Structure formats: C-alpha cells, structure tokens
Amino acid sequence: MGRSQRKLELVLLWHMHQPDYRDPRTGEFTLPWVYLHALKDYADMAYHLERHPGVKAVVNFVPVLLDQLEDYAEQFRLGLVRDPLLKLLGASNLDQVSPQTRTFILDACFRNNHHTMIEPFPPYKRLHELYRQLNVQGESAFAYLSGQYFSDLLTWYHLAWTGESVRRRHALVQRLMAQGSGFTHSDRFALFQLIGEVVAEVIPRYRRLAQSGQIELSTTPHYHPLAPLLIDFRSAREALPGVVLPQTACYPGGRSRVEWHLDSALESHARRFGDAPAGVWPAEGAISQPLLELLASRGCRWTASGQAVLANTLRRGGATHVLADRTHYLYQPYRYRGPGGEVTCFFRDDQLSDLIGFEYKSWFGRDAANDFVRRLEDILRRSPEDARPLVSVILDGENAWEYYPYNGYFFLDDLYTLLENHPLISTTTYRDYLARSAAAAAPLPPVVAGSWVYGTFSPWIGEPAKNQAWELLAAAKQHYDLVMQGGRLKPEEAEAAHRQLADCESSDWFWWLGDYNPEHAVASFERRFRDKLGNLYRLLKLPVPAALSTPLSRGHGDPEAGGAMRRASKEREG
Template sequence: MNILLLWHMHQPDYTDHSSNIALMPWVRLHAVHGYLDMVEMVGRFPTLKAIFNFSPVLLEQIEKLVKKETKDFIEILTRIPADELNQVQKQKILENFFKANYDTLIRPIPRYYELLKRRGKVVNFAKLEELTSLFSTQDYLDIQVFYNLVWCGYTARKRYPLIEELRKQGGHYTEGQKEELLEVHHEILASIIPSYKAALERGQIEITISPYYHPILPLIYDTNFARRCMPNVSLPSQFKAPEDALNQLKQGQEKMKSVFGQPARGVWPSEGSVCPELIPLFKETGFDYFFTDESILFRSLELDPYWRGKHEEHLLLFQGWRVELPESSIFALFRERPLSDFIGFKASQNDPTQAANFLLHNLENTCKYIDPRRGAILLALDGENAWEAFHDGGEAFLSCFYQGLVNHRNLRTVRAKDYFDENPPLNTVHKLYTGSWINADFDIWIGDSEENKAWEWLGKTREFLIHKSGQKNVAIEQLAKSWSCLYAAEGSDWFWWYGPDFSTDSDQIFDELFRTHLKNVYGFLGVTPPPYLDIPINVPSPPVPYVCPRLYISPKLTGRLENYFDWVGSGFLDISVQQTAMYQSNRIGKKLFFGFDKKHFYLRLDLVVKPDIVVVDFLSPKWRRIECKATGDQQWEKKIEAIDQNGSFQPLQGTVEVFWDDFFILSADIASLGWEKEDQVSFFVRILDRNHLGLERYPEKGTIDFIFPSEDFELQQWFI
C-alpha cells in the first residue's frame, strides 16, 4: 500500500520592503526548530520517502536572511545590550519574547517560567509600561536569551553543545553567550536549503510548491467564486485578477528552479483551495498533479452525473484521480483528513509510541480493502506548527512512526511523482468543486466585515497599480517592487487572522503587515498612500481567554440545567473559539464551566457526544488527577490520584461524582484536592477515547488559573 506523507511548510512575507526588516521572527525561529528537525528526521531513515511542500516566499525569506539582505526585528531587539535598552524596547521585549508554547517550551525552564508569570500569561498592554520596572537588567538579558534558546529543536540541541549548556545554566547569561546563540541560529539558517536540496538529490524526498505568496487562488481569480460554496455570504466589491493567479504560479515555479534546479511537478494550492478555472493554469505552469482535501473529492463526485449516488463510498478516496475538464486535465490526490488531523492536533496529547501505533494500525487496516498496487493514502498537514505542542518537539513520535513505516511489510512510503509514474489514474471525475480544505468553503478568508474590508483595500490598491503600469514614465524596477508588494498582500495569512475565526496575540502585527504591503505599492512609485491604510482593520478583542468564578455555585448533579441560576457566577471557557494557526475539524467540545462552593469543585462540559474518558489534571496548588471512565449508561469508574516523589500517580481517598445527560458534570471534594484559602489553582481537561488515546484538551495550550478564595469571597464579589 502506498503511503504519501506531505509536510507543508509556509510563512507569509513578513518583510517591510521599504526597510528590509522582517517584522516577525517566524522564518528564523521555525528554521532552528521544525525546518531543521524535519529534514534531519527523514535522514535517519534512508528508505523513507516524503514530500515537502514549500511556499516560495518562505524560501525567498530564508535566502535573504542568510545573505543578510533582510534584518529580523526580534533579532535586532535581541542584540541590543540589556543595559542599553530604552523604555520602548523593554516593552517590546515583554510583549514579544514569550511567544512560545507555555507548557512545552517555557515551563521546562523554571526561571523563564517565573519571568513569564511575573509579566502575566496574557499581555496587559495597558500596564506594559508599568511592568517594565519589575524586571532588572539581568532579567531582560535572560529573557533575550531564553526566547531564542527554547525555539532550538532537538536536532540543534544535539548538533550544538552550546544549546544544552545554556539550558542547563538556566539563566544569568552574559552578552557573549547571547551573541554565540544567535550565531548558531544563522549557521542553521544557512544549512536549511542545502539540507533539503541534498535530500532531494539523493532521491529521498520530493519538493512541491504552493503559489508564490500563498494566496487563496480561487478568490484571487474572482472573489465571486465564493458564492459557489457559500451562496448566502456577504461579499466585498468584486476582486477579479486571473492574471495574478497565473503569475503567482509562474513565479513559484521560477523560484523552485532557481533554488532546487528543477520545476515542481506537484502543487498544493494554498489551503487546498481549488476551482475548475485553475486547472488550465496548473497545466500552463508545468504542474502534473495537485493535492487537496477529501471533502473536495466527495463534493466533486456529487456534481458529476457519472458518480452521483456513489460519492459516499469512502474507499474511492484512496487512489490517484484524473480531473478532466473541457479546458484541460490533470492528476490529483486527496488527503485523508482524520489521520492527518490526528498528527496535527492529537498525537501530542498521547504517548508517542501509542500515537504512532494508532496511525500504523489505521493505515494497515485500510490496506485490507484496497488494491495494494494502485491504492494510495495521502497524509498532508502543516509541517511546522504542530511540533510546538510536543514536549520533545515530536522527536519520539516521528521516530516511532517512521520506523514503523519503513519496517512494515504492507506499507511503503512513496513520492507523488513515483506513484503517478507507476499508476496513471484509472478513475476520472469531470467536475471540480470550488472550495478549500476547511469545510470545503472560504469562510475563513472572506465574508466577515474585517475580511471584506481587506479585500476592498486590496482591490483599490490593485486598481491604482494597473493605472500606473499603463503610464510610460514609470521605472520598471520600481513597478516590479510594487507588484511584488501587491502579490504579498494577496497572501492568505492576513485574511486568516481577520474576523472572528482565529485569534492570536499577534493579530495587530499581521494587520500592520498587510497594510504595510499595500502602502509600499504606493511608496515605491513615489505616491503618498491613502490615509485609510493607516487605520487598523483588526478590531482588538478582550485578551481574556476565560472568565474566572465570581460567585459560589452549587449546581444539581444531574447533567441537566435544573435552574438558570445553577451556573451564574461560574468560570467559563468557550472551547469552540480557535486560538491557533491551524484549523481542527470535528471538535467534540463546545463550552466549559467551572466553579466551587466551600467544599466542592464543579466542572461542566458541553460536548457534542458522550465522552469515553474525562481527565482533569490539577498542576497547582498540588498535583492531582481525576479520571472518569464511562462504563455504562450512567455508570462511571472514578478515581482521584496524587503524584509521588518518583513521578508516579497513586490513588487518594476522595469523593468524585459524575453525571451525563445534556452535558457532563463532575463534582470533587476540595479536601482531597488539597486546596487552602488563597491558593492558586491551575488545571486543564482532556477527553480520551476508551483506549486512552487523547482526543482534545481544554484549553488547547496552558492552564485555567484562578484563586481559591477566603471566606469573604461572595462579599467581595457581591452584585445586584
């Protein structure tokens, strides 16, 4: 059975081209982490085959950082001696130098975690200037080092002794050590492209690409195409630029040839976004096949009269397809979604061996129903962001998974070009659905007021550029720079963070970058940008991810809402709100409520389905774990445990009650949890399947924190 692993690597254009400063550090930081780790891990298994998909603008940014043609703002801030930092620079450090996974990257280093708690886990911009006085010169120096240190992945830690030495030192660094660490970063940056090129030349990997600046091609072609999959959406004024879609593909192939010496045969359209009009463009720019999501295949089959009625046969997914339209035809592979999502979102929540074996078992089981000579399973996902959630950067999981693949008698990893050369598709679909890999629509990137405003401003800027391009007295070089800035603004990432779908503490910087690209279109042509481009599009939302309890509660333990006031004053976390750079489908959790009276802790989970196992982990004031396993309709196996000196959980005496009806509810006695008045309580919740495989975590990162109050709690919180 043919297994195709596609790891997608992309970053938008973070560079302000008027100053050549990258306003965000993610190209460099992902280089020393995921980009290095992923190619090194493949090298450990010489018979393994994999596909790496790059956005060309990522390759461009790596090249420019290596050549020092671009400066990284965070690196500039890092290199300033701590005793020379001014007030504004200190604020920028406190704002930006904790942008890392708290649990896996910051918490393992006690001093760094203590500095984070001193700043606050959520940035309070109103008090940021005041907070700067709480940190000494040595504190700022340590923060500068820690931030650049924790992003170094497992390969860097093994390859460069300095990194382990600095981690063991744990703080109190010198300016010289800081400079040495940054030099390691640049050595790694310089090695990234040669490492992938070497893997390509030895035949172990295939390089495919996305359109140059990672735009949503169907929307660049014509924003009105969104109505095909979202008929009731509110759209901006029509943006229609099929020539831009073509140029994004052409320039991508040119970058591929300049970096790797050969064109790419395969294309991952940004966010798996496709429409029929793109097929001729793919063929014109030299692509033999494209990749997208399984939902696009099934909806395309539904449109095709030949396949209508057969489109729900899931096994049709596991093969290459010919997409044949009147204008052109091309091959395609469609990603298997659940297993791809498991790697991206759930593998990190499980034992690495167990997670790898879960994947291998499912792949092997699928083989039983498919022609092994022609069958294919495409696992395609983000190749960089997922690894931050693993405590070891994903090393143990990937090593076990790859080892299982290369040793398996019924599974073989292949490159897409080898698969298609050996197995020209036998089945053809004559329709192609318009949509992306996320819900088979474009809701993430268009339709919200912020997103639509961004499309309006993009359209106005393009109209200006078209007008200037027709004038004879415009310098060709300046015109080319303006077009590059416009293409950069067409990238998908700016629209990803607009609207309510996703949020991060960098929303305002993404907004600034988008508007900067548009302003530079005017600036390179000697024209003052319109004043509206100085106005932020993004409307800041409250930086509080959850609400803490403000009243005692004593809800009925039935799993039903017996009284409206049962949960008034409780703590609340909206599980449904996404907070990350990746999208997860088919979520179980919707809402989480929590609270207490003087003797009991209460937890309520609003879930789509009844859970098999719910685990509540308390990290402070004492390490406790409550596990509830469903054994019948209303029967639950419950236990409460404490961790001993050897790191093992031991059973504790305590009362836990659990019910499920409209929602899941849990009650535990506070005495067994070991809480005292004014203790800070930190906890998170996990949903497991019956085999103890992690499905979801609430919150996705970090913990819910609150203070267990004194007797006068309700008097302090009293309200009418």
C-alpha cells in the same frame, strides 16, 4: 493479486509556509517566525528524514518563505541583521535598554506555547513568573528589571525555540540549558551564531534529500495567494451558495495575477533546486476549475486538495453512492483533462491529517504512532480486493509541533521507524507514484471549488472584515493598473510596485481577519496588510487612502492552536 500481497502506499506531504514579514520600506523583519521555525521545525523535519532514509515524503516550500530564508542566511553572512529580536540576542549591552525596547522584549519573549515551551524549563518559568508579578503592578514596575534579566530572557526564548535535533547535536545548547541563568554576551552571541548556521543549512539539507530521491520538493504560487478567489470571487459560492461576497464584483485581472504567481514559483524552484517541480500544492489546498486549467497549461503533473472538496465534487456529479465509505473514493488519484493539458489530482485524508495536526499532541509518541499505523492497516483491510490504496496525509509541517512535547521528536521518530519497517505500508512521493501508475487515475468531474479547510473558502471571504480587505485590495489593483498603463514609473520603480502588490495578494492577510481570532494576531497581521497596501500606493506615487488608517478587525477569540491551523471539519473543532 491476493489480499495478503497487497500494499498500501502513503504520501506524507509537509507544507512549509510563512508570509513575507519584511517591512516594505526598511526591509526590517517585523516578526521572527521565519528564523524561529527554521531553528525549530525545518531543522527537525529534515533531521527525521535524514535519520530514516527508508521513509519517503513530499516537502512543499512556498517561494516567499525560501526568499526570506535566503535573506536571513545573507544577513548572518554579512553581519548586518535586520531582525530586531536577533539584534538584541547578539547585543553587547542590555543594561540600558529603552522603555520601548523593554516592552518589545517582554511582549516577544513569552510569545509561545507555555505548556510545552516555558513550563518544562524551571529557569524560563521563573522569568515568566517574575514578569507576571510585576505586570500586576503596572508597566512602570518593569523598570526594575535588570540587564541580566533581559539577557536570560532572550537566551531562554531562543533555547525554547531550538529544535530537539539541534539540542541533541550541539553541545552549546546543552551547556546553556544546563547553566540555566547568568548568561553573558559571549553566551548569547555563540547562540546567535549557531542560529545563523542552522538557518543557512535549511535549504541545502532539503536539496540534498531531494537529490538523493528520498523526498520530492513541490511548490506553491509565489506569495501564497488564494488563487480561486483571485480568479473569481464567485467561486466561493460553489461550496457555500449563500456566502456574502465583497461589493467589488471581481479582483481586476485576477487570472493574470495567478499566472504570475505560478510562473514565478516554477521559475524560482527550478533555479534553487536545479529541476522544475512535478507538482504544485495550491495555497490552502484551494482549487477550482479555472485553476486546474492553469496548472495543466503549465505542465504541472499533479496537484492536491482536501477530502471535502472531492466529496462535494462527487456529490454534485451524482456519485453519492460512493460517499458512505471513503475507501471507495478517497484513496485513488483523479485526472483533470482540459484544453490546455491534464493534471492528476490527489485528495488528503482529513481525519488522518487532523490526528497529527491536533490530537496526537496529547498522546505518548509511540502510542500515537501505533494508532496511526493501525488506521492505515484498517484502510488497507477495508479497501476493495482489487485496489492498491494511495493515502495522502497533508498538513502544516511547522506549527503543529509547538504543541507536542519535545517538538514532536518521539512521535515522528516512532512513526518513521514503524513506516520504514512495515511489510504492508510503503511511503512514496507523488512524482514516484505517477512514474509507476500514471494510467490508474479516474476522471475528475467538474470540480466544486474549495479548500482543505471545511471544503470552502470561509476563512478568507464572506465576513465583513475579510470582504472589506478584498475591496481595499481590489481598489489598489485598479490604481496599480492605471499607473502601469500610463508608463509613469521607471523600470525599477515598476518592479518594486509589482512585488508589493504580489505580497498584498497573500492569503494570510485574509486568514487572520475576524473577531474569532486572537487579539494580538489580528492586530499584528491586519496592520501589516494595511501597511503593505499603503506602501503600494506610495510606490505608485499616489496618496494613501484614509481608509487604510482604520483597523479592519480587532479580534478577541481563543481558537485552537492559536488560530494558525484549523481542522478540516467544523464539527471536530474544540
């Protein structure tokens, strides 16, 4: 095959995830991020794909996110909303809000990226300036704010979180943004209803895209657990030999817990979308040899991780000669074969993924799109003569756009336009690629366990607060096992306890622990983790340990992107 005839194949995998924000005792949503990201990011990402039918992609939805999207859709359908911020948006009277409600609104409605979501809108910016002036005088000064102020603030917060595609397609949003202030209950309730319509359409839109063959939908173990650590804490030492592990030797029955999360994800995906997923994106791209064995035993055709995991694996396997040039090792599939079956592994290009996640936000959209395509052309040019490179770009499909002007609208539109018409670059999905090229995978040496962040598990284990959280979770699991073995709970009680345990096993609670994270995020997430563990003990009909009343971490950092995303390499972090 001549070099001029070769093509580069590109897989764009957009990962969509939020942990379970529902209060375990009341069912009330304690944070609004699921419906806000649906309104802004899930809607926009579907729109760009619908607008560019020649672009293929993989979209990964974590089941617990889909659970919550369905929950919100049902709330809107029944008119019984369990989200305090949404309730206030639709409330008929804001003139007599309590001091607690006033504080809640003011704390919530400036919780966004001010550069892209407040400053571009003068009426919203004026609301923030007034808040700052009063804040200098102390909290008592907020009593002078009128019901109209709160009506305008709630409206603008939701308008700022409205996706660019929703703004362009709905006259209501355009009218409210032009109006600027003086929003009535009728205005707010109309926006409330529109949010319900957008949220309810998220899953059906992606289902239609999958049915058309344009996208492949993949899944993640149900509650997004850091699976290799659940299976064996010691896997953290494969990439970081000196890491300090929790005093608890292991997570009790961790392998069976991962099996449950995986089986539940496969079942719920098939139920929602009418077909079993071909692939599994493990939480945080975290893989290990035992996890690959589980994926293969469940018939998963593919999985994926980060570039550093592959580099560590090849280095330990003695293939250091290829690491100097990533075109000689990165842009190809690898096959794991084990006693339970086989699974094809793909590894993302960390540099390209981080460019979208962190760098292009400050570029003009067309310039960024051109640069991205130029880099792909360069990979094709530098690849071995007989190779047809497959480039994997995998990243968060929701948090990055908050830092882009217009929610990344122009960058994504320009990028998809260039890719759709490029003679040497073809977008594909892993399912389609394997259908054509299943025999092309190279054998994967025994994998060095790691994630897409630094190629290690350091964001989730190894620091005092994170290790203490694992010890608290392991102790709760031991109590859970004893109660279940005793058969003291009714079937519905046992199921509730089981679901609560699964929620506690999410990687998110460990991610946010650590003083390098922002204070408000640490306080929010670590408190929810302790509340969920406490509720697990209540469901088991056991006393709640006193240790769960003490905060695990405080947080005082100011990390890039608010800490919601991290670059693949520490060296490139600002």
